[in-house]
Amino acid sequence: MVRPSIVWFRDDLRLADNPALRAAIDRGEPIVALYVLDEESPGVRALGGAARWWLHHSLASLGDRLRERGATLVLRRGPAERIVRELAVDASAGAVFWNRRYGGPEREIDTVLKTGLREEGVDVASFTGSLLFEPWTVKTGAGTHFSVFTPFWRACLALPSPRAPLPEPREVDGLRGGVASASLEDWELLPRHPDWAGGLRDTWEPGEPAARRRLREFLEDDLAAYDRARDEPAAGATSLLSPRLRWGEVSPFTVWHETVEAGHGGRFLSELGWREFAWHTLFHFPELATKNLRSEFDTFPWPRLKRAHLEAWQQGRTGVPLVDAGMNELWATGYMHNRVRMVAASFLVKNLLIDWRRGEEWFWDTLVDADEANNPFNWQWVAGSGADAAPYFRIFNPQVQAKKFDADGHYVREWAPASLSDDGPEPLVDLGETRAAALAAYEHVKRAA
Numbered sequence: 141m142v143r144p145s146i147v148w149f150r151d152d153l154r155l156a157d158n159p160a161l162r163a164a165i166d167r168g169e170p171i172v173a174l175y176v177l178d179e180e181s182p183g184v185r186a187l188g189g190a191a192r193w194w195l196h197h198s199l200a201s202l203g204d205r206l207r208e209r210g211a212t213l214v215l216r217r218g219p220a221e222r223i224v225r226e227l228a229v230d231a232s233a234g235a236v237f238w239n240r241r242y243g244g245p246e247r248e249i250d251t252v253l254k255t256g257l258r259e260e261g262v263d264v265a266s267f268t269g270s271l272l273f274e275p276w277t278v279k280t281g282a283g284t285h286f287s288v289f290t291p292f293w294r295a296c297l298a299l300p301s302p303r304a305p306l307p308e309p310r311e312v313d314g315l316r317g318g319v320a321s322a323s324l325e326d327w328e329l330l331p332r333h334p335d336w337a338g339g340l341r342d343t344w345e346p347g348e349p350a351a352r353r354r355l356r357e358f359l360e361d362d363l364a365a366y367d368r369a370r371d372e373p374a375a376g377a378t379s380l381l382s383p384r385l386r387w388g389e390v391s392p393f394t395v396w397h398e399t400v401e402a403g404h405g406g407r408f409l410s411e412l413g414w415r416e417f418a419w420h421t422l423f424h425f426p427e428l429a430t431k432n433l434r435s436e437f438d439t440f441p442w443p444r445l446k447r448a449h450l451e452a453w454q455q456g457r458t459g460v461p462l463v464d465a466g467m468n469e470l471w472a473t474g475y476m477h478n479r480v481r482m483v484a485a486s487f488l489v490k491n492l493l494i495d496w497r498r499g500e501e502w503f504w505d506t507l508v509d510a511d512e513a514n515n516p517f518n519w520q521w522v523a524g525s526g527a528d529a530a531p532y533f534r535i536f537n538p539q540v541q542a543k544k545f546d547a548d549g550h551y552v553r554e555w556a557p558a559s560l561s562d563d564g565p566e567p568l569v570d571l572g573e574t575r576a577a578a579l580a581a582y583e584h585v586k587r588a589a
């Protein structure tokens with residue numbers, strides 16, 4: 141009797157360096173490739189709008205690539221634990237394979253599922269596909285997890301090097317007939333009324349082939365200038381791999397090894413290290429998106445939310461050119477350069493005195509690379525409440541930042557040209573006064589520390 145293998149794709153929408161897919165191929169039975177849109181399991185965060193747009197296109201691409209190799213991507217919607225179990229029964233599966241994920245609710249689902257399936261006589265195996273180093277393998281001398289990046293990354297680099305990436309399979313022996321799939325169109329992941337995704341379409345090509353192409357282009361054309369120009373938003377010197385890594389269209393192992401081969405990649409690899417650090421932090425602190433990592437920040441006296449200020453920030457109307465440029469870039473493209481993310485986030489938290497969680501939610505909805513770890517981790521980093529965070533009292537001055545990193549104004553001219561004209565919007569708040577107010581509020585945290 142045929143007992144097919146289910147490969148459950150999650151944040152690993154690729155064929156190359158996909159250990160779960162490889163295990164299924166090696167097992168030798170026909171394969172059911174599955175993706176579950178889970179918007180019902182408790183605690184699983186519903187995707188934001190820009191993420192849904194990316195997911196649609198990435199699934200379409202994965203589906204095409206599987207079809208070319210002989211398999212179908214089966215789409216199902218609902219609570220993942222139930223869906224996977226039902227499919228395992230319906231397809232008389234002998235094995236289920238997946239690459240691990242690290243958020244709290246997701247781990248809970250996977251653990252319950254693993255136990256349940258095994259009790260029913262189904263083999264289950266999970267693999268390392270999305271992180272270079274497993275969170276439980278990187279520990280301080282005292283056996284705890286790291287709260288500071290530099291020793292964390294040093295400890296990672298002292299471990300055995302990340303394994304070599306697995307080759308892309310030429311054929312995937314799909315199970316013939318019998319497994320029903322939802323239609324991607326019916327999931328309505330794309331915005332319709334209104335269709336605000338024009339800028340995303342102009343900027344990005346989701347899917348594994350484009351991700352691999354971008355990696356090659358970056359290594360050939362941009363890596364040499366990365367260390368010097370990575371902080372300049374107009375320089376185009378960074379990899380733009382974040383959404384590709386977010387959706388797993390390219391694996392960090394592939395990025396790692398191709399970068400090492402290209403040479404001069406130490407600084408760039410350490411950015412991948414920050415990605416690891418964020419995910420390890422989430423693994424140890426699953427409430428990263430809702431709770432201050434440093435609990436003394438719970439005493440921070442956030443004033444009553446001024447909704448008009450939040451909306452002005454969201455809509456690029458703060459009158460602070462670099463902030464508005466960043467927020468406009470985000471709205472148009474689903475992306476913002478890292479330096480500008482830091483400045484825009486700092487302005488929200490420390491000049492408008494708006495809780496970092498409101499900013500994190502907006503980025504969650506609008507970034508194509510929004511993920512459960514990097515987004516809250518970086519917001520908490522800016523807010524001062526996170527791991528190895530910027531000290532609260534070091535408050536970015538957006539004008540100084542613009543002079544330093546956008547000296548000739550290219551970036552601001554592209555994304556907020558009106559702010560440079562004489563009749564451009566007045567700053568929403570006085571930078572000096574709000575800075576002083578933020579520092580006064582911070583006194584509460586100092587007392588609680």
Ligand code: FAD
Pocket residue numbers: 370378379380381382383385386408411412413414415416418476477478479481482485503507509510511514515516518519522
């Ligand atoms: P590169 O400079 O080419 O870096 C290569 C890769 O390293 C990135 O693709 C990313 O995977 C990783 N990386 C780089 N910087 C960081 C960082 N600070 N933290 C973690 N990983 C990093 N990144 C996300 O991937 N998703 C998010 O939701 C996200 N939210 C952010 C929110 C705020 C407030 C801030 C300040 C930063 C956020 N970042 C987030 C981190 C960073 O801004 C982006 O990863 C980066 O801008 C992506 O561009 P790139 O791929 O060209 O980066």
